[in-house]
Amino acid sequence: MSTGVETLPFTNPANGEQFGDVPMASSEEIGTAVEEMRQAFEIWRRKPVKERVRVMRKLQELIIDSVDLISEAINLDTGKSRQDGMIEVFIVVDRLNQYCRRAPKWLARKRVSPGLYFFNRHYTEPIPFGVVAVISPWNYPFDLMLSPMFSALLAGNTVVVKPSEVAGYTGVILERLVQGVPELAPFVRILHGDGRVGAELVDKGPDFIFLTGSTTTGRKVAKVAAASMIPYAFELGGKDPMIVLEDADIEAAARWGTWGSFYNTGQTCQAVERVYVVESVYDSFVQESIKRTQEFLPGYSPELYNYNHLGPLTFERQKQIIEDHMQDALDKGARVLIGGEIDGLFMAPTLVVDVDHTMKLMQDETFGPIMPIMKVKDEDEAIRLANDSHFGLSASIWSRDHARAQRVAEQLDVGSVNINDTVAHYAVPMLPFGGRKLSGGARVHGENEITQFTQNRSYSIGSPPLPFDIATVLRQPGHYRLGVGVMHLAFGVTPQQRIRPIAEELQRFRSHKLSSQRMRSQGLRAKKNAPRSKSVMAAAILGAMAAVFFGLWRGRN
Ligand code: NAD
Numbered sequence: 001m002s003t004g005v006e007t008l009p010f011t012n013p014a015n016g017e018q019f020g021d022v023p024m025a026s027s028e029e030i031g032t033a034v035e036e037m038r039q040a041f042e043i044w045r046r047k048p049v050k051e052r053v054r055v056m057r058k059l060q061e062l063i064i065d066s067v068d069l070i071s072e073a074i075n076l077d078t079g080k081s082r083q084d085g086m087i088e089v090f091i092v093v094d095r096l097n098q099y100c101r102r103a104p105k106w107l108a109r110k111r112v113s114p115g116l117y118f119f120n121r122h123y124t125e126p127i128p129f130g131v132v133a134v135i136s137p138w139n140y141p142f143d144l145m146l147s148p149m150f151s152a153l154l155a156g157n158t159v160v161v162k163p164s165e166v167a168g169y170t171g172v173i174l175e176r177l178v179q180g181v182p183e184l185a186p187f188v189r190i191l192h193g194d195g196r197v198g199a200e201l202v203d204k205g206p207d208f209i210f211l212t213g214s215t216t217t218g219r220k221v222a223k224v225a226a227a228s229m230i231p232y233a234f235e236l237g238g239k240d241p242m243i244v245l246e247d248a249d250i251e252a253a254a255r256w257g258t259w260g261s262f263y264n265t266g267q268t269c270q271a272v273e274r275v276y277v278v279e280s281v282y283d284s285f286v287q288e289s290i291k292r293t294q295e296f297l298p299g300y301s302p303e304l305y306n307y308n309h310l311g312p313l314t315f316e317r318q319k320q321i322i323e324d325h326m327q328d329a330l331d332k333g334a335r336v337l338i339g340g341e342i343d344g345l346f347m348a349p350t351l352v353v354d355v356d357h358t359m360k361l362m363q364d365e366t367f368g369p370i371m372p373i374m375k376v377k378d379e380d381e382a383i384r385l386a387n388d389s390h391f392g393l394s395a396s397i398w399s400r401d402h403a404r405a406q407r408v409a410e411q412l413d414v415g416s417v418n419i420n421d422t423v424a425h426y427a428v429p430m431l432p433f434g435g436r437k438l439s440g441g442a443r444v445h446g447e448n449e450i451t452q453f454t455q456n457r458s459y460s461i462g463s464p465p466l467p468f469d470i471a472t473v474l475r476q477p478g479h480y481r482l483g484v485g486v487m488h489l490a491f492g493v494t495p496q497q498r499i500r501p502i503a504e505e506l507q508r509f510r511s512h513k514l515s516s517q518r519m520r521s522q523g524l525r526a527k528k529n530a531p532r533s534k535s536v537m538a539a540a541i542l543g544a545m546a547a548v549f550f551g552l553w554r555g556r557n
Pocket residue numbers: 135136137138139140144162163164165193194195196197198199200202212213214215216217218220221235236237238268269365393435439440
């Protein structure tokens with residue numbers, strides 16, 4: 001008898017076997033989760049950062065103890081090897097470890113320079129948004145749920161996680177881990193399900209949305225978020241170029257370039273998706289890449305120890321995209337040098353040449369174990385083609401001359417550049433990672449990963465306004481000239497601009513004195529208050545000048 005509850009099946013892509021399922025979140029459960037997390041936020045936000053860190057350390061401990069269980073879930077959900085699953089856990093724990101050490105400093109209240117407003121003290125502190133929705137993809141299912149989750153939590157938010165429907169079992173394991181830390185469990189909810197669940201979560205109006213996924217989904221979520229003015233950060237697709245210059249170590253470029261294309265069966269956002277090789281080294285690079293490609297062993301094993309380099313594609317949709325891109329390229333004249341075969345969801349590592357930018361294979365995200373290689377005349381052409389993309393996530397450059405590679409790197413419209421390696425820059429916990437253009441604008445890793453889940457609240461603290469405080473002077477009617485004088489003194493660009501008002505005042509004072517003397521000598525009386533008001537102005541400017549210098553001195557100390 002049907003219970004009316006929709007379930008999410010878990011399917012092992014290596015053999016097509018269903019190994020379990022989980023009920024999908026209903027509309028009511030989604031609303032309840034957001035509501036509960038909004039209430040729980042009032043408790044979690046008040047916990048000192050050190051207390052949040054203490055709770056996260058318990059999660060860290062549990063993750064390390066559970067590494068085999070987690071790598072098993074990743075292996076079953078995605079077909080990647082247990083070792084690749086372990087690598088995900090490794091980089092997550094490395095990052096969490098760094099963040100726990102540094103979060104108290106990153107999230108501390110900071111004193112800011114007062115500028116001219118030096119009679120008060122000024123502070124700013126990062127405060128959490130509230131309920132953060134974390135919506136995750138399947139390609140690194142553990143990392144891309146866990147990292148935004150613990151970063152948002154450390155920052156003081158409560159979190160609702162929507163794992164990918166393609167990696168549902170890993171989502172269940174995350175739920176178990178969260179429940180395994182009783183001090184954490186009340187502040188996180190996991191909603192299992194597909195895009196419908198993600199869309200309803202966005203509709204329920206969380207206070208911040210963090211999405212890792214395709215550009216297509218990013219556009220949909222952005223539309224809904226914009227209508228309710230919900231802030232968001234997105235990590236989206238990529239089409240990362242690799243550039244091989246004539247002075248590169250060709251053997252290393254071929255070895256790690258193919259690895260960057262084929263690792264995780266090419267299903268990595270910063271995978272090498274297109275290669276530009278300067279013509280003088282093109283042939284040797286291609287030959288070396290063929291040799292390296294032959295060494296990759298596709299296959300699946302649930303064992304801890306096995307020798308496969310890449311597993312299957314993780315689900316059917318990927319196969320359709322790859323077949324479409326390959327057919328389009330072949331129709332337009334591309335040649336497969338090695339690989340190309342697909343058996344079930346297993347695809348042989350593939351090298352393609354004679355490619356150009358009319359092909360989807362060089363323009364759209366393919367997300368498969370394919371390395372298209374294009375011959376270019378020189379460095380300039382490589383840079384131009386690398387930038388000819390809607391995406392801008394990462395890039396890699398191969399050259400023995402680091403200064404030259406750095407110069408090339410500076411001309412690429414991407415968020416990260418890896419010189420003489422591929423993909424591995426993602427693992428560095430403190431190195432900001434994120435894209436430009438359609439790759440999304442979020443930056444993860446390092447301080448920014450935590451502070452992006454906060455807004456600043458600022459404080460200006462002091463006794464009631466003093467009469468000679470610049471803030472009082474500026475709001476007092478009749479101080480136009482005085483304000484202009486202080487502006488010159490404090491912000492003038494040249495020494496002349498700075499002292500101009502004083503010079504003008506002195507000049508005015510002197511000419512007034514002369515005319516008074518003249519009037520006296522003619523037996524007339526000068527207008528009563530005029531000279532005094534001028535000297536008051538000059539004194540005020542000199543006073544302001546002293547105050548400015550005092551302020552600048554205080555600001556520095
Ligand atoms: P996807 O966009 O299909 O799905 C991502 C998540 O969004 C899933 O949980 C899905 O259920 C949910 N979703 C789908 N429709 C939704 C909607 N209308 N509203 C709210 N949520 C919705 O992406 P995917 O296929 O799971 O992941 C692969 C993509 O992720 C690739 O494009 C890859 O480049 C990208 N990615 C980017 C990074 C990065 O750091 N830039 C990292 C990993 C993956």
